[in-house]
Every structure is written in C-alpha cells, then in structure tokens.
Amino acid sequence: xxxxxGKRIALLVPTLLGLSILLFVWVRNLPGGPATALLGDKAxxxxxxxxxxxxxxxxxxxxxxxxxxxKLLSGDFGVSLQTGRTVTEEFATRFPATVELTVVALxxxxxxxIPLGYWAARHxxxxxxxxxxxLSLLGIVIPVFFLAFILKWVFAIQLPWFPTDGRQNPRIxxxxxxxxxxxxxxxxxxxxxxxxxxxxxxLPGLALxxxxxxxxxxxxxxxxxEVVNADYVRTAxxxxxxxxxxxxxxxxxxxxxxxxxxIGLQLGLMISGAVLTETVFAFSGIGRFLRDxxxxxxxxxxxxxxxxxxxxxxxxxLLVDISYGLxxxxxxxx
Amino acid sequence: xxxxxxxxxKMSRRFAAITTSFAIGALVLSGxxxxxxxxxxxxxxxxxAVNSTFIFAASSDPKSLDPAFASDGESFRVSRxxxxxxxxxxxxxADPAPLxxxxxxxxxxxxxxxxxxxxxxxxxxxTDFNAKAVCSNFERWYHFKGIQQSETVAYxxxxxxxxxxxxxxxxxxxxxxxxxxxxxxITLAKPFAGFVAALSLxxxxxxxxxxxxxxxxxxxxxxxxxxxxxxYATKHPVGTGPFKFDKWETGQSVELSYNEDYWGEKGQIxxxxxxxxxxxxxxxxxxxxxxxxxxxxxxxxxxxxxxKAGYKVVARQPFTILYLGINQKVKxxxxxKVRQALSYAIDKDALIKQTLPTGTEKAIEFIPPSVNGxxxxxxxxxxxxxxxxxxxxxxxxxxxxxxKFNYPTGVSRPYMPTPEQIFTNLSAQLKDVGIxxxxxxxxxxxxxxxxxxxxxxxxxxxxxxxxxxNDTDNFVGVFFGSEKPEYxxxxxxxxxxxxxxxxxADLEKQTPLYQDxxxxxxxxxxxxxxxxxxxxxxxxxRVDSYPTSPVNDEVFNEIKLNK
Numbered sequence: 001x002x003x004x005x006g007k008r009i010a011l012l013v014p015t016l017l018g019l020s021i022l023l024f025v026w027v028r029n030l031p032g033g034p035a036t037a038l039l040g041d042k043a044x045x046x047x048x049x050x051x052x053x054x055x056x057x058x059x060x061x062x063x064x065x066x067x068x069x070x071k072l073l074s075g076d077f078g079v080s081l082q083t084g085r086t087v088t089e090e091f092a093t094r095f096p097a098t099v100e101l102t103v104v105a106l107x108x109x110x111x112x113x114i115p116l117g118y119w120a121a122r123h124x125x126x127x128x129x130x131x132x133x134x135l136s137l138l139g140i141v142i143p144v145f146f147l148a149f150i151l152k153w154v155f156a157i158q159l160p161w162f163p164t165d166g167r168q169n170p171r172i173x174x175x176x177x178x179x180x181x182x183x184x185x186x187x188x189x190x191x192x193x194x195x196x197x198x199x200x201x202x203l204p205g206l207a208l209x210x211x212x213x214x215x216x217x218x219x220x221x222x223x224x225x226e227v228v229n230a231d232y233v234r235t236a237x238x239x240x241x242x243x244x245x246x247x248x249x250x251x252x253x254x255x256x257x258x259x260x261x262x263i264g265l266q267l268g269l270m271i272s273g274a275v276l277t278e279t280v281f282a283f284s285g286i287g288r289f290l291r292d293x294x295x296x297x298x299x300x301x302x303x304x305x306x307x308x309x310x311x312x313x314x315x316x317x318l319l320v321d322i323s324y325g326l327x328x329x330x331x332x333x334x
Numbered sequence: 335x336x337x338x339x340x341x342x343x344k345m346s347r348r349f350a351a352i353t354t355s356f357a358i359g360a361l362v363l364s365g366x367x368x369x370x371x372x373x374x375x376x377x378x379x380x381x382x383a384v385n386s387t388f389i390f391a392a393s394s395d396p397k398s399l400d401p402a403f404a405s406d407g408e409s410f411r412v413s414r415x416x417x418x419x420x421x422x423x424x425x426x427x428a429d430p431a432p433l434x435x436x437x438x439x440x441x442x443x444x445x446x447x448x449x450x451x452x453x454x455x456x457x458x459x460x461t462d463f464n465a466k467a468v469c470s471n472f473e474r475w476y477h478f479k480g481i482q483q484s485e486t487v488a489y490x491x492x493x494x495x496x497x498x499x500x501x502x503x504x505x506x507x508x509x510x511x512x513x514x515x516x517x518x519x520i521t522l523a524k525p526f527a528g529f530v531a532a533l534s535l536x537x538x539x540x541x542x543x544x545x546x547x548x549x550x551x552x553x554x555x556x557x558x559x560x561x562x563x564x565x566y567a568t569k570h571p572v573g574t575g576p577f578k579f580d581k582w583e584t585g586q587s588v589e590l591s592y593n594e595d596y597w598g599e600k601g602q603i604x605x606x607x608x609x610x611x612x613x614x615x616x617x618x619x620x621x622x623x624x625x626x627x628x629x630x631x632x633x634x635x636x637x638x639x640x641x642k643a644g645y646k647v648v649a650r651q652p653f654t655i656l657y658l659g660i661n662q663k664v665k666x667x668x669x670x671k672v673r674q675a676l677s678y679a680i681d682k683d684a685l686i687k688q689t690l691p692t693g694t695e696k697a698i699e700f701i702p703p704s705v706n707g708x709x710x711x712x713x714x715x716x717x718x719x720x721x722x723x724x725x726x727x728x729x730x731x732x733x734x735x736x737x738k739f740n741y742p743t744g745v746s747r748p749y750m751p752t753p754e755q756i757f758t759n760l761s762a763q764l765k766d767v768g769i770x771x772x773x774x775x776x777x778x779x780x781x782x783x784x785x786x787x788x789x790x791x792x793x794x795x796x797x798x799x800x801x802x803x804n805d806t807d808n809f810v811g812v813f814f815g816s817e818k819p820e821y822x823x824x825x826x827x828x829x830x831x832x833x834x835x836x837x838x839a840d841l842e843k844q845t846p847l848y849q850d851x852x853x854x855x856x857x858x859x860x861x862x863x864x865x866x867x868x869x870x871x872x873x874x875x876r877v878d879s880y881p882t883s884p885v886n887d888e889v890f891n892e893i894k895l896n897k
Contacts, residue, residue, distance in 0.1 A: 036783060038486050045788040045819075047485050054484055083395065083584065084563040093584055157623055164623040165616050170587050170607045171387055282611040282620070284585030292394075292612065 001325065008318050012311070019310055020072070020303070024065050027302050033057060034081050037296035055081070057299075068303070077307075078300030082292070087304035091286060095308075096179040097167055098285035100197075101277070102270050104205030109212035110263065117220025117259075118252065124225060132217055139214025144273045148207035148280040155203060165282035168197045204281045208273050212266035219262045223255040230254070256327050264320030268313040384876070384895040386604035391611045391620055391629035395584055400551055400567035401536040402475060403482070405489035407886065410536040411630075412608060414889055415590055416458075417539035417573030420449055420468065421530055423887045426651060428704045428804035430531045434463065434540055434574065438530060444839025445508075446521040447529065453516050455597050457542035458578045465512035470543040472510040472520060474552065482554050490537035490802070494528075525839030528805040534887065535803050545572035576891040577606060586610055592891075601891030614746075621645065621872055628873035628880070634691035634751050637870055646873045646880075649693030652702050652866035653884035654749035655809065656690075656798040658760065659861045663790045663822035666737065671729035673859035676794070677715035678722035679767040680760065686865050689755040693868030699852045700810050702866045704884050706841065707806040707848025712856035722767040734768025738793030740786060745778030748869045749798030756796060756864075787820045795820075798867075803885055806848045807836050814860055821860050828854060 035051035052058045056067070071078065077087035120132035156164040168174055168181050174193035176184050182201070185194025227233060228251055236250050274287030282288075286305060293301035324331045396409035401417060404410065422433030435449040455463040475491045477499045482488055497504030508523040522529065532538065546552070549566035571579050576598060577590040588608040592600070609626060611617045617629040618636055622643070632640065637647050660676070662668045682696045698714045701707065726734060741757040742750075750756065754775075761771045774792070776782045786795050797820075801808055807815075815832045817824045831854065835847040873880060881892040 032781065032784070045784070048784075050485055054481070079562050082397070084398065085568070085584070086562065090584070152619065157619055160623060164619050164625055165611055166609060166625070167586065169625070170389060170589070170609060176583075279613055280616065282609075282613060282616045284583075284610065288612070289585060 001322070005318065005322070008321070012314050015314070016307060016310060020069065020307060021065070023303050023306055024068065025061070027297075027299055028057075028061055028064070030297055032297060034297040034299060037298075038081060077304035080293075080301045081298045082296050082301070087300050090289060090301065091305060091308050093179065094284060094286045094289050097181075097283060098271070098274055098278070098287060100167075100180055100182060101201060101204055101208060101274060101283065101285060102267065104201045105209035105212065105270060105273075106263070106267070108205055108209035109216055109266070113213045113216030114220050114252075114259065117217040118224055118247070120217065120221045121224035121228060129221075132221065136214035136217040139210045139217075142210070143276075144207060144211065145276040145280055147210055148204065148277050151203045151207055152280060162203050163196075163200050167200050167283060168193065169200075172196055200281075200283075204277045204283055207280070208270055208277045211273065212263070212270065215262055215266060216259060219259050220255065223258045224251055227251055227254045253327060257324060260320055260323055260327065264317045267316050268309075271309050271313070384602050384897055386602060387607065388603045388605070388628075388890060388893065388895075389607045389609055389626045390890075391617045391626045392588070392608045393610075393612055393614075393617070393631065395610055396582075396588065398563055398567045399569075399571040399579065399582065400541070400564065401539050402491065402541070403487050403554070403563070403567060404537065408608075410886065411888075412588055412590070413536040413539060413571075413573075414575070414887060415577040415606060416571050416575045416579055417536060417541060418575050419533050419536070419539045420451075421533040423534050423804075423883060423885060425881060426883065428531075428653060428801070428883075428885045430534055430804065433534075440840075444525050444527075445523075446519055448513070449518045449520065451516045451518060452597065455574050456595055457545070457572050457574050458593055458595075459542050459545050459572045461542045461544040461572075462515075463540065463574050464515040465518035466515075467540060467543050468518040468520075469510035469512050470546075471538075471540055472507065474546065475538075476505070476507050478552075482552065487554060488537075490532075490535055494526075494532050525837055527836075527839050527841050527844045528803075528807065531804040534885070539573060542572035545570055576601065576889060580605075596891075599891060601893065602895050603890050603893060606890055618872070621874060624874065626874075628871060628877060630869070630871050631748065632691075632870040632872045633746065634689075634870075636872075637691060640872050644875055646875065646877055647870050648873070648880050648882055649691065649868040649870045650882045650886075651704060651884040652693070652695055652868040653704065653801045654798060654867050654869075655697060655700050655702065655801075656749045656756075656796070656864045656867055657697070657700065657861045658864055659786065659795040659797050659820055660859070661790065661792050661794070661820070661822045662860075663819075664737065664793050666729075666731065666735050667793065668823075669729045670859065671725045672731065673862075674715070675722040675725035675729065675767065676764070676769070677859055677862050678718045678725065679769065680763055680862060680864070681717040682864055683717070684763075685756065685759050689752060689759050690865055690867045691751060691870055693870065695866045695868070697863035697865050699856055700813060700861075700863050701806055701852070702801070702884070705801065705804055705806055705809065707845050707852060709849040709852040712853045714856075715862075719767050726768060731768075734770060736770040736772055738774050739764075739771035740774040740776055740782070740792045740795040742778040742782040742796065743775045745782075747798065748800050749867050750796060751867065753796055760796075787818065790819055790822060801885065806844075807832070810848070810851060810855065811836060814855060823860055825858060825860075828858065828860075 033052065035048040038051060039047055056064060079086050080090055083090065116132050120129045123129050152164060156162045163169065172193050174181065174185060174190055175188045177187060178184055181197035182194050185191065185197055233246060233250050236246050271287065274285060275291050277283070278285045278288040279291055289301070290305050293305065392408050392411065394408050396404065396412045397406050398404045398409055399412065401410065401413035404413065418433050420433060420435035421430045423429060424431040434452050434455065436452050437450045439448045449468065451465060451468065457463060461467065475488065475495070478488050478491065479500065483492055483498055485492065495506045497506065506522055506524050506526050508521045511519040513519050546566060549564065549570040551564050551566035553564045554562065568582065576593055576596045578593045580589040580591050582588045587610060590606045592604045611620055614631070614633055620626045621629060632647060641647050660667050660673055666672050686694045686696060699709065699712050726732065739757065739761060741753045743754065745753065761773070764771055776785055786792055786797060799809060799812065811832050814828055816829055831851050835844055835851060838844040838847060871880060876895050876897045878894040878896050881888050
C-alpha cells in the first residue's frame with residue numbers, strides 16, 4: 001500500500017510541472033495585463049510600460065518562467081500584485097472558509113444523495129424513481145449561480161431565515177483560533193458564534209452541494225441497480241438475512257466504489273462552483289479571491305492558487321484510492 | 335442479537351466509543367482555547383440611545399492601511415477615519431480648511447509655507463503631534479526609495495511632488511523646519527499653487543513617527559517585482575483621527591473603534607465595521623436584509639427602488655466629468671465646425687435625465703463648479719440640431735458622415751455608470767443631425783484605455799475622470815496638457831498656457847488664468863463635456879444624516895443616527 005502511495009505522490013511531480021507550464025503560458029497570454037488593472041483610470045501607456053518594467057512582465061516568457069520556478073522550488077509563490085501579501089498567506093487565510101463550505105456541501109450531497117439514489121433504485125420505474133431522476137436532472141441543469149441567487153432571494157431576503165452574506169455576523173465579535181469559524185465557536189464555547197457561522201454556511205452549502213448531489217443520486221442509483229440482482233445478493237436473501245443487513249453489507253458496500261470515485265471527482269469540481277457561490281454570498285474563500293484575481297490579472301495569485309488547488313485535488317483523489325481498499329478488500333489483495 | 339449473530343451491544347459499544355472519544359477530544363481542545371471576546375458588543379460608552387456599531391459595506395479590501403502608499407478609494411475611506419492631515423476640506427466642498435494646522439501663511443516668493451499647528455493633539459499611541467512629527471512625515475515621503483517610488487506604491491507623492499531625495503533636481507519639496515513645537519515651515523523648491531489643497535489628500539495625512547519606526551513602515555519588502563506591505567501598513571496604522579484601528583481580516587472586514595482621547599467632536603459611533611462585499615447586487619441585498627447600515631456607489635437603477643422602500647439615498651456633490659472625446663486624427667473631426675456641430679447636436683439634459691443618476695449636473699467645461707478656475711461664461715453650445723446641420727453643411731458635409739464611436743463594456747465608473755446606455759442615447763441624437771455612428775464596443779479591461787489612450791484607431795469615444803482634490807490641473811492638465819493619442823491634436827498655445835498656469839504659485843493669480851483656459855478649451859472643442867454625474871450612497875432608516883463630500887472627505891463621527 002505504501003508503495004502505491006509513494007508512486008502516486010511521485011507521479012504528482014511531472015503533473016504539477018506540466019500544469020505550471022500550461023498555466024504560465026495561459027495566464028501570460030490573457031489579453032491585457034495586470035498594469036492596466038492596477039492603475040485603473042490612471043493607466044496611461046507610459047505608466048503601464050513603467051509598471052511592466054518594474055515587475056519584469058516585459059521580459060521574455062521563458063526568463064519569467066525560469067525565475068518563477070526558481071522561487072517556487074524554495075517555496076516562494078510570490079506576492080499578490082493587488083494586495084501586496086504573499087500568495088501563500090492569501091491562500092492560508094481563505095482556505096479554511098472554502099473547506100468549511102465544501103464540507104457542508106459535501107455532507108448535504110452525500111447525506112441526501114446516497115439515500116435518495118438507493119431509494120430510487122429500490123423502486124425502479126415507479127414514481128419514487130421518476131421523482132428522484134427528475135430531481136437530479138433539475139440539480140444538474142440549474143446553474144450554480146442562479147440557484148445561489150434564488151436561494152438567497154427566497155430564504156435570506158423575502159423570508160429572513162438565513163444571513164445574506166459573509167461568514168459571520170461581525171456584531172458577534174467572535175474569537176478566531178483556527179479560522180474554521182464553526183469549529184472556533186465550539187472550541188471557545190461561544191455557542192452563538194458557532195451557530196451564526198453555521199447559519200452562514202447553510203445557503204451557500206446547499207447551492208454548492210446541489211450538482212454533486214444530483215450526480216451522486218444518479219451514480220448511486222445506477223450502481224445499486226447493478227448489484228441488486230447479483231448472485232451474492234440473491235444468496236444472501238435465500239439465506240434469510242434481513243433486508244437491512246442485505247442493504248448495508250451486500251448492496252451498498254458493493255455499490256459504493258463508483259460512488260466514492262464520483263465524490264472524489266466532485267470535490268474538485270466544487271472548487272469551481274465555489275467561485276460562483278462565494279461571489280453571490282460575499283463569502284471570503286479562495287473562490288471569490290480567484291475570481292478577483294482573474295479580473296485583475298493578478299498573475300502570481302492565479303498561478304499559485306491553481307497549483308495549490310491541484311495539489312489539494314490530487315491528495316483528495318489519493319485518499320479516495322486508499323479508501324477503495326477499506327471499502328473493498330479485493331483491492332487490497334491486488 | 336442481530337440476525338447475523340453479532341450481538342447488538344457490540345455495535346452500539348463501537349458507536350459509543352467513537353462518540354465518547356469525539357466528546358473527550360472536543361473538551362480537551364476547548365480547554366486549551368479561551369474565548370477572548372469582550373462583551374461590550376455594540377453598546378459601548380457612546381450615545382446610549384443608539385446602537386453605536388456602524389457597519390458599512392466596502393467594495394474591496396483596502397490596498398494598504400498606510401495612506402502614503404495607497405491611492406484607491408477603499409483605502410482612503412478607512413484612512414480618513416484613522417488619520418488627519420494638516421489640511422482638511424470645508425464641509426460639502428473641495429476647498430481647503432484647517433484641520434491639524436489651525437492656519438497657514440505663504441511667503442512672499444510663494445515657496446515657503448508657515449503652518450500653525452493645533453496644540454495638545456496626540457497620536458493614538460500617545461506620541462505628541464507637533465512640528466517635529468510634521469517634518470518627520472514630510473522627510474519620510476521625500477526619502478522614499480526604490481519600489482516605494484513606484485506608481486503603484488507612493489502614487490500621489492510621486493505625481494504631485496514629482497521627485498524624491500535621490501533626484502532632488504526634479505523634486506517640488508525642499509525642506510521642513512520645526513520652528514517651534516507648534517509651528518512648521520515647509521519650503522518648496524518649485525512653485526506649486528495646489529500645495530495646500532493637495533495636503534487634504536489622505537496620502538499626506540500625519541502618521542505617528544513612533545509607530546512608523548516601531549513597525550517598520552518603510553520596509554516595503556520583497557523585490558522590485560513584488561513589493562510586500564510592511565507590518566505597519568497591515569496591522570498598526572497610527573494617526574490622530576477619531577477612530578483607532580482594531581483589526582483587519584482580509585476579504586472580510588476592517589474594524590475601528592472610537593479614540594477616547596480624540597481632540598474633536600465625539601459623535602455617536604463607537605465602532606465602525608467595514609465589511610467587504612464586492613458584488614454591487616450583494617451590497618444592496620445586504621442593506622435590505624439589515625446586515626449593513628449603508629454602502630457607496632449605489633447603481634442608478636437601484637436608487638428609485640431603494641428610496642421607495644424607505645432607504646435613505648444620498649447623492650454626493652459631483653466631482654467628476656463625463657465627456658465625449660474627439661480624435662482629431664480623423665479627417666472630418668479635425669475641422670472645428672464639425673466639432674462645434676457635434677456639440678450643438680447633443681441634448682445634455684435629455685441624456686442626463688435618461689441615463690444618469692439623480693443629482694447629476696450638466697457640464698459646460700471639464701471641471702466641476704466646485705473647482706478653482708470654473709468659468710460660468712464659456713461658450714455653452716445649447717442644444718440646437720438645426721445649427722448643427724448648418725455647421726455640417728458649411729464644413730462640407732451636407733449629408734453628414736459616418737464616424738467610429740468607441741465605448742467601454744463590462745464596466746461601471748462613478749462618472750459613467752452605464753456606458754452602453756449613454757452610447758445608445760448619444761448615437762440616436764447624432765443620427766438626428768445626420769452623423770451616423772459605427773459602434774465600437776471594447777471591453778474596459780483590458781482593451782479600452784489601451785485603444786483610446788495608446789493608439790489612433792478610434793473616432794469619438796466616452797471617457798471621464800474623478801478628481802482627487804481641488805486642483806484644476808488635475809482635470810484639464812491631465813486631459814489637454816500635452817499632445818495625446820486620445821485627442822490627436824497639437825495646440826501649442828493651449829499646452830503652454832496650461833504649463834504657465836501650473837507654474838503660478840499664488841492661487842489668486844492662478845484662478846483667472848484657468849478661467850481663460852477653460853474659455854479657450856470651450857472654443858477649441860477638443861472634446862465635449864457632457865455631465866458631472868453624482869455618485870450616491872444608500873443607508874438604512876436609522877441614519878439621519880451623512881456628511882457627504884465631493885472629494886469623499888467623509889468622517890464617520892459626523893454621522894447622525896436616530897436609533
């Protein structure tokens with residue numbers, strides 16, 4: 001197992017190297033440049049030229065890339081052109097917010113998605129099945145930002161049940177230790193702060209979790225259908241085992257493998273969903289910052305953040321691979 | 335027993351073990367963590383009748399809390415609460431007024447200024463504010479080095495004082511002398527008539543010399559390619575203003591609290607929270623949901639709805655100009671009669687009524703009325719489509735002509751909230767006199783300014799400017815001070831008149847020069863001034879009044895709340 005993990009981590013190196021080249025070329029070829037964004041109305045051609053010279057954007061792209069990689073190898077991801085803080089610091093302060101949001105979205109997607117998919121499969125071609133399929137289709141076709149907007153309009157503005165934006169009501173004056181606000185509230189026993197932070201996560205979490213939910217429903221349904229008539233299920237039933245045991249041990253466990261893979265892949269996609277959700281809910285995570293960086297062509301942030309996200313994504317998928325072994329002993333043997 | 339033979343208690347024991355370990359873990363962790371919250375939330379020692387916490391939505395984080403290294407509106411909004419300059423502005427105008435300096439006198443030769451300072455003022459860290467502190471600030475700016483001098487760092491000092499200690503021949507500043515504790519004498523190397531007015535910019539606010547040194551304010555680290563802000567600029571800004579800095583959580587909020595030792599009026603607010611909400615729609619919704627008390631730059635399409643719903647919408651006195659630029663490199667546009675015809679063809683009142691926010695004023699020249707040198711008697715070109723047609727005929731275009739009309743897309747500026755609508759409105763008006771437009775929409779970022787200011791491939795275009803402080807050169811000098819691809823004309827007389835006016839040290843002598851220049855510009859029609867759009871702010875019903883200022887000199891201790 002360790003060898004497999006080692007190999008996977010080693011494979012990450014050429015992947016990230018390739019990604020860094022692609023990113024660098026892509027980012028530098030976006031029309032315009034950061035100087036225009038930095039200067040705003042004051043962007044006279046001379047001022048733009050001066051900035052480009054000061055930042056070295058006028059040098060050949062190969063030279064810029066080698067300089068960038070040189071620093072990267074010593075762990076220096078550069079400094080945001082817009083905020084003057086290091087890219088690592090910017091990522092570290094915003095990452096907990098996105099993780100909190102993703103966890104809520106994921107809990108929602110898995111918690112509702114797997115039971116719903118199972119329920120649909122067990123009532124295949126009945127109304128329950130049709131209902132779930134239509135629901136999941138809706139989940140896939142409604143754009144995230146639109147759903148976020150509707151949720152916010154209905155449940156935060158028309159019915160003021162949830163907050164409209166941000167991570168926590170600033171009037172609460174909460175203590176922050178880990179920057180995971182819900183956790184911080186629990187740790188410091190500031191229950192109101194924890195509850196408030198959680199309430200801020202509900203609507204964005206629902207918006208972000210809907211697409212993964214829809215996909216999990218469909219995959220669960222399909223893979224349950226595949227195993228539901230398998231020989232071992234029939235045997236188990238013939239042995240007189242209870243329906244609950246058959247469901248947990250024989251059907252769901254075998255059906256979980258493709259579902260787990262999907263969850264791993266969806267986690268990566270959620271980061272792109274977070275860009276939109278975080279914008280609508282003014283939620284200060286990495287998604288919103290990345291969006292700003294795209295608008296202002298903040299090269300170091302764009303490059304650094306995408307690399308961080310890629311590493312995170314690769315690690316998640318490594319964990320998914322490891323979890324196969326836990327779910328299915330056959331994988332361990334192989 | 336469960337049907338497969340596992341005892342039920344075994345499963346529940348496993349479950350119990352997991353829950354117990356979680357519970358123990360949480361208890362252990364919470365034992366380590368201590369709530370550091372003070373419970374003086376909102377209440378505070380301010381006016382007991384009102385909620386003294388005021389939440390304002392900012393459109394972005396400040397770039398820097400050290401105003402000398404900032405040039406953007408959101409940084410300055412925060413700076414104005416923490417810092418004060420020698421010079422402020424008269425309420426509701428852009429005219430200089432005493433602040434930390436009680437009065438000033440200019441020497442005969444116009445090169446030195448004696449500032450009498452307010453006595454008994456202290457910085458938030460207890461440092462005395464005196465002539466020594468003033469000089470240490472001036473010397474600090476003058477001695478900026480390397481990357482600090484860059485356009486994106488010390489923008490205002492570089493542009494207005496034109497040079498630093500390493501190139502003294504270019505510099506406007508020469509020296510500062512602490513004559514006594516309460517008197518500072520500043521000597522300039524070159525005349526600068528806008529000097530006193532310029533000092534009202536937050537970039538030239540007085541900062542505590544002790545804190546600047548203690549927190550390495552001048553350590554703009556990193557390399558030339560990537561400046562890193564100092565600890566002072568991110569965590570420890572110290573001024574003399576009514577509010578002290580508490581904390582800045584990037585991407586989320588900046589919090590300030592009242593400075594108990596403030597020398598001036600206290601006001602009702604004990605705590606200001608600037609929340610970062612970058613999306614304009616989200617800002618409006620946050621106001622409607624009650625999570626903020628107010629926000630700036632309300633989009634014109636929202637003002638009516640907000641007012642009807644009972645919110646308070648306040649328009650600032652305009653300090654902007656929106657104009658229709660003309661590129662004289664285009665054959666037709668190089669003729670004066672054609673440019674005059676364009677001026678007569680535009681019904682500015684209709685344009686303002688249909689596309690610009692309430693409070694917008696009609697423009698007859700390129701500076702708003704509150705700026706020195708405004709001349710009410712320039713040629714006004716009142717709307718007259720018949721005259722426009724006649725002039726076109728005289729210029730040799732009886733059937734009109736076709737011209738490229740560039741306008742930006744994907745942008746909303748304070749002087750141009752909806753460029754697409756303004757374009758549509760103007761093109762219809764031009765069409766009425768026979769001028770057909772070839773629409774050239776360009777994305778604002780990154781193409782528009784490049785195309786207009788960097789090349790010659792454009793005809794007429796929309797652009798504008800928001801002034802920084804009361805300085806005529808900051809408007810007309812920026813536009814027409816030298817030959818530019820934006821306008822494509824070479825008018826030596828205008829260029830030299832502008833240079834001459836800029837070099838006059840005495841404001842009283844300078845004002846008539848600018849009045850003449852404004853008349854000269856109106857006759858030459860290098861562009862058509864359209865309007866001075868007024869940016870609006872929106873507040874919830876607990877705000878009775880807000881101290882609007884054309885140059886955004888708005889300090890929150892002057893806000894009046896009713897609950």
